[in-house]
Amino acid sequence: MDHNTFNQFLDQWQNDIYRMIRSRVNAPADAEDIMQEVLLKLYRGLDSFRGESQLKTWMYRLVKNAIADYYRKPWWKFDWVREREFPDGSTSQPALEQYLDEQQVSALDAVLSKEQGEHLLKLVDRLSPAEKEYFTLRFLDAFSLLQISEATGKNLNTIKTHLYRAVKKMRNYLLEES
Numbered sequence: 529m530d531h532n533t534f535n536q537f538l539d540q541w542q543n544d545i546y547r548m549i550r551s552r553v554n555a556p557a558d559a560e561d562i563m564q565e566v567l568l569k570l571y572r573g574l575d576s577f578r579g580e581s582q583l584k585t586w587m588y589r590l591v592k593n594a595i596a597d598y599y600r601k602p603w604w605k606f607d608w609v610r611e612r613e614f615p616d617g618s619t620s621q622p623a624l625e626q627y628l629d630e631q632q633v634s635a636l637d638a639v640l641s642k643e644q645g646e647h648l649l650k651l652v653d654r655l656s657p658a659e660k661e662y663f664t665l666r667f668l669d670a671f672s673l674l675q676i677s678e679a680t681g682k683n684l685n686t687i688k689t690h691l692y693r694a695v696k697k698m699r700n701y702l703l704e705e706s
Contacts, residue, residue, distance in 0.1 A: 534571055547590050547657035551668045566594050585678040651701045662687055
């Protein structure tokens, strides 16, 4: 694949890939590292892509595997909010502060957005593992039902059943709180 073709590919899919990673990884800096690994694997593997599934499905599998590798790291290697100091004496901001600086949002907006996002993720965490995965793919990653089926290898009716239950549970969770 030539450089221009890969750049066109990045223009089309880069935001989707990052969103999929960021919805599953809390630290923006770690999500960016995973993103770089995925893009490198995509660049190296696109010539060998056989087209047996949709490109989006294949990318999802690469992202899912990269995230699984990330979570296999020992817990002490996670660097959520610490400031880092480098050998040259320079320092980096904690990931959360860096993210907020990059977004240039007001402090109130940042707190409200963070609280709402954390609240939603807590509700999603109450779902069964299958419901959580299908809910995330469908509503956060904007996969079609067919794409979810291809990516996970599960029967379409099974996915529909889990999604129905997940949506019903989320609706009940929200009604309980209001």
